[in-house]
Amino acid sequence: MPGTPNSVHLAQLETPSLSDIPDGRGVLVRVLRVGVDGTDREINAAEYGAAPAGYDFLVIGHEGFGQVEAVGPNVTFLRPGDFVVATVRRPGTSVYDAIGLQDMTTDSQYFERGINLRHGYLTEYYVEDEQFVVKVPRGLRDVGVLLEPMTVAQKGITQAYEIQRRLKVWKPRTAAVMGAGTLGLLASLVMRLRGVEVTTFGRAARPYLNADLLDQIGARYVSTTERTIAEAAVEHGPFDLVFEGTGSSAVVFDAMQVLAKNGVLVLSSITGGNRRLEVPADRINLDFVLGNKVMVGTVNASRENFETGVRDLSQAEAEYPGWLARLLTHPVRGLDRYAELFRHLQNPNGAIKIFCEVAAS
Numbered sequence: 417m418p419g420t421p422n423s424v425h426l427a428q429l430e431t432p433s434l435s436d437i438p439d440g441r442g443v444l445v446r447v448l449r450v451g452v453d454g455t456d457r458e459i460n461a462a463e464y465g466a467a468p469a470g471y472d473f474l475v476i477g478h479e480g481f482g483q484v485e486a487v488g489p490n491v492t493f494l495r496p497g498d499f500v501v502a503t504v505r506r507p508g509t510s511v512y513d514a515i516g517l518q519d520m521t522t523d524s525q526y527f528e529r530g531i532n533l534r535h536g537y538l539t540e541y542y543v544e545d546e547q548f549v550v551k552v553p554r555g556l557r558d559v560g561v562l563l564e565p566m567t568v569a570q571k572g573i574t575q576a577y578e579i580q581r582r583l584k585v586w587k588p589r590t591a592a593v594m595g596a597g598t599l600g601l602l603a604s605l606v607m608r609l610r611g612v613e614v615t616t617f618g619r620a621a622r623p624y625l626n627a628d629l630l631d632q633i634g635a636r637y638v639s640t641t642e643r644t645i646a647e648a649a650v651e652h653g654p655f656d657l658v659f660e661g662t663g664s665s666a667v668v669f670d671a672m673q674v675l676a677k678n679g680v681l682v683l684s685s686i687t688g689g690n691r692r693l694e695v696p697a698d699r700i701n702l703d704f705v706l707g708n709k710v711m712v713g714t715v716n717a718s719r720e721n722f723e724t725g726v727r728d729l730s731q732a733e734a735e736y737p738g739w740l741a742r743l744l745t746h747p748v749r750g751l752d753r754y755a756e757l758f759r760h761l762q763n764p765n766g767a768i769k770i771f772c773e774v775a776a777s
C-alpha cells in the first residue's frame with residue numbers, strides 16, 4: 417500500500433479477462449517471471465508510487481515476463497504461446513503520449529504499471545492492449561525478464577546517438593558507465609555491442625562478480641574505492657559518452673568533469689532525496705560551453721526501445737553466450753515468498769537481478 421511503509425502483502429484479485437480491453441485488442445498474459453529493483457524497494461518504503469484510483473493498494477512489479485494465454489479477435493501479431501514483455505508507461509494527454517511516446521510525456525502526472533496509478537505484473541495473470549505488449553523470441557525465454565531494465569539503458573543510449581546527429585560525423589570511441597549494478601552492466605553491454613571502449617565505475621573492490629562479468633564483455637572495471645573517477649579519466653578518458661545510473665546525484669558532477677569535447681552525458685538516476693553539494697561551477701560551465709557538451713535526462717522507455725532492446729539481447733546472446741543469464745543471481749520461487757524478494761532488495765549482498773519465478777513455462 418503506497419504511503420504505508422513495509423506494507424507489501426498478498427491480495428486475492430479477480431482473474432483479468434480479455435473483455436477488460438476495448439476493441440478486441442486484449443492480450444491475456446500468464447506471468448512467468450518478474451524482476452524487482454530499487455523502485456520496488458522505494459514503493460514498499462512508502463517513498464514513491466501510488467495506487468490506482470479506487471484501490472488502497474498497488475500491484476507492484478514493472479519488470480514482467482510472461483506467455484500469451486489468449487488473445488482478442490482483433491489482435492494481429494501475437495498468438496497464444498508467444499513469450500512477451502509489456503511496456504511500463506501508459507499514455508496521458510500530451511502530444512507525446514498521443515504518438516506513443518508517453519515516456520516523454522509533459523503531463524505532470526504519469527501512469528506506470530506497477531509503480532504509479534496502474535497495477536503491475538507481480539501477479540498470476542494480466543491483460544493488456546496489444547499495442548503495449550512486445551514479443552520476445554523463444555530463444556530469449558531464459559533472459560526475457562531482463563528486457564525492461566535493458567530498455568532503460570537502451571533509451572538513454574539511443575537518445576544520446578539521436579542528439580549527437582547534430583555533429584554529422586560523431587562516432588564515440590570511449591564511454592564511461594557510472595554504476596555497475598544491473599543497469600550499469602546492461603548499459604556497458606549496449607556500448608560494447610556498438611564497438612565502443614567502455615570503462616565502468618562501481619564502488620566495490622575485486623573480487624567482485626560484476627567486475628568479472630565486465631571483463632567477459634571486454635569492458636574495464638574501476639572501483640572508486642581504489643581510484644577516483646577523475647584519476648581514472650586521466651588514463652582512460654575523456655569520455656565521448658557517459659551514462660550515469662548510480663542513484664547518486666554527486667556522481668553527476670564528477671561525470672560532467674570527465675566528458676570529452678562534443679560529448680554527451682546521459683542522466684538516469686532517480687534521486688528522491690534533498691542532497692546539496694558544493695561544485696566547481698565556473699569550471700564545469702566553462703568546459704561545457706567551450707566543449708559544446710550536452711547533458712540529457714532520460715526516464716522510462718518507449719515501445720521502440722523495447723524492440724531494439726530485444727535485438728540487443730539477441731546480439732548479446734550471440735556474442736557473449738550465457739552472459740545475460742549470469743545476471744539472474746537471485747531467483748525467488750512463488751508469489752507467496754514476496755518477503756524474500758524484499759529481504760534481498762534490502763540487503764543485496766552480491767545480488768545482480770532479484771526476480772520472482774511466478775510460474776514455470
Ligand code: BGC
Nearest residue numbers: 453455504528531568715716
Ligand atoms: C523503471 C522505469 C520507470 C522509473 C520511474 C524505474 O525503476 O524501470 O520504467 O519509468 O522507475 O518510475
Ligand code: ZN
Nearest residue numbers: 453455478565
Ligand atoms: Zn525499474
